[in-house]
Amino acid sequence: MTTVLTYGTFDLFHIGHLNLINRLSELGDRLVIAVSTDEFNAGKGKTSVVSYEDRARIIGSIKGVDLVIPETSWEQKATDIVEHGVDVFAIGEDWAGRFDELKSLCEVVYLPRTDGISSTEIKQMLRVLDPSHITEMQDALSVMSRLLEHYRDLT
Structure with missing residues (x-):
């Protein structure tokens, strides 16, 4: 049995996440996914829209996922590999080279990302819905309106 x-973080679950999980499940017979806790993300300067509990539950309900564990630190990877009998550690290619030290414990694979989608990009698009940005847009429209009125008065 091959364990992957x-x-x-798996925040704002999207097709890129599903594609990754499908690729991961093709690499072995058993898939373990560590989901970053809210506390760990806070330590990295990240905030998740969806709580750890809900993200872990979403991931755990996906076909092909056998076990979900919490990711609480950068250092836990080697311990998790040994504890769960991992044969393949796989992660997105945006991390290429960052986990090569784990090659002494198991095979390390960097998988391609899905083009055109990421949780970070979705969050950036949603920023326009933030109340402070709506106020900024209203202020800008007000200035433009006054400029147009002034221009009309000149003609």
């Missing part, structure tokens, strides 16, 4: 392990 990966790590991620």
Whole structure:
């Protein structure tokens, strides 16, 4: 039996996440996914929209995922590999080279990302819905309106 392990935040679950999980499940017989806790993300300067509990539950309900564990630190990977009998550690290619030290414990694979989608990009798009940005847009429209009125008065 081949056990595969990966790590991620999996916030705002999207098709890129599903593609990754499908690729991961093709690498072995058993898939373990470590989901970053809210506390760990806070330590990295990240905030998740969806709580750890809900993200872990979403991931755990996906076909092909056998076990979900919490990711609480950068250092836990080697311990998790040994504890869960991991044969393949796989993660997105945006991390290429960052986990090569784990090659002494198991095979390390960097998988391609899905083009055109990421949780970070979705969060950036949603920023326009933030109340402070709506106020900024209203202020800008007000200035433009006054400029147009002034221009009309000149003609």
